[in-house]
Amino acid sequence: MLIITCPWCGARPEVEFRYGGEAHIARPADPSALTDQEWADFLYNRTNPKGLHAERWRHIHGCGRYFNALRDTVSDFFVTTYKAGEARPDVDASSGGSK
Amino acid sequence: MVESPSVNMPSTTPLAPASPLTALAAVSRAVASARLVALGPAARLVFRGREAAIGPAGEAFGVALPREACRFNAAGGRFAFWLGPDEWLLLAPGAEPAPLFAAIEAATTGLPHSLVDVSARSTGIEVAGEKAAFVLNQGNPLDLSLGAFPVGMCTRTIFHKAEIVLVRHAPDVFHIDVWRSFAPYVWELLEDARRELA
Ligand SMILES: [Zn+2]
Numbered sequence: 001m002l003i004i005t006c007p008w009c010g011a012r013p014e015v016e017f018r019y020g021g022e023a024h025i026a027r028p029a030d031p032s033a034l035t036d037q038e039w040a041d042f043l044y045n046r047t048n049p050k051g052l053h054a055e056r057w058r059h060i061h062g063c064g065r066y067f068n069a070l071r072d073t074v075s076d077f078f079v080t081t082y083k084a085g086e087a088r089p090d091v092d093a094s095s096g097g098s099k
Numbered sequence: 100m101v102e103s104p105s106v107n108m109p110s111t112t113p114l115a116p117a118s119p120l121t122a123l124a125a126v127s128r129a130v131a132s133a134r135l136v137a138l139g140p141a142a143r144l145v146f147r148g149r150e151a152a153i154g155p156a157g158e159a160f161g162v163a164l165p166r167e168a169c170r171f172n173a174a175g176g177r178f179a180f181w182l183g184p185d186e187w188l189l190l191a192p193g194a195e196p197a198p199l200f201a202a203i204e205a206a207t208t209g210l211p212h213s214l215v216d217v218s219a220r221s222t223g224i225e226v227a228g229e230k231a232a233f234v235l236n237q238g239n240p241l242d243l244s245l246g247a248f249p250v251g252m253c254t255r256t257i258f259h260k261a262e263i264v265l266v267r268h269a270p271d272v273f274h275i276d277v278w279r280s281f282a283p284y285v286w287e288l289l290e291d292a293r294r295e296l297a
Pocket of ligand 1: 065
């Protein structure tokens with residue numbers, strides 16, 4: 001079973017978590033100033049990288065908190081996890097961190 | 100709104116909440132290495148709050164709210180379980196919830212928080228004996244060794260498809276708190292898991 005490290009609870013089994021989509025997407029402060037294309041980009045368009053992806057996860061059957069993870073979309077390896085509100089860690093796919 | 104009829108109404112005593120496990124527990128086999136006990140009624144309050152309200156809430160309840168993740172504090176037969184960084188389950192077996200609720204509300208007036216009486220939402224099951232962790236692991240994927248899940252730990256987790264709160268009171272004594280409607284499901288899967296233990 002895949003082990004995900006919750007920043008609050010520590011290493012826990014995958015089945016306690018739910019995926020929450022791409023992380024670090026800020027709602028535009030003034031939506032009415034945006035073009036339709038810019039608004040569509042905010043709503044729908046995601047980076048979908050091959051490799052490291054910053055994404056939200058929720059420890060729904062644990063502490064209930066959302067947090068962020070850097071996951072390699074090729075290997076499904078969790079490079080690191082960090083609390084919501086923190087900046088994306090500057091790491092590459094080969095570095096250690098939590099699994 | 101129609102007035103309810105005042106005649107032909109039998110005199111009643113207040114309804115006591117029935118345990119959803121009464122019938123199952125009555126026919127449960129005794130297994131010394133993995134005992135199952137349907138626990139009695141308890142006051143259960145869920146407290147969530149910002150920093151300023153956390154201390155006063157614990158003082159009013161009589162048990163300081165633990166700040167360490169996945170740990171509980173106990174005092175005077177009451178328990179404060181850490182469920183999340185701003186969320187605690189307050190458990191007082193056999194107690195009436197209303198006075199506790201009032202005391203905590205009074206102590207936290209004006210401080211951002213939420214307090215909800217969930218006494219009737221869930222029920223408790225004790226799993227005890229040298230095979231308790233073995234039985235729980237039939238439906239729970241956590242590492243229940245004493246190093247990874249020590250005495251004094253509590254957490255929301257899952258048992259098969261049901262969400263539970265799992266608590267370790269002693270090396271061989273676990274408590275499960277589970278929503279009422281899931282309780283027979285959890286109980287029967289615990290029974291199934293200990294069938295091989297005479
Ligand atoms: Zn957690």
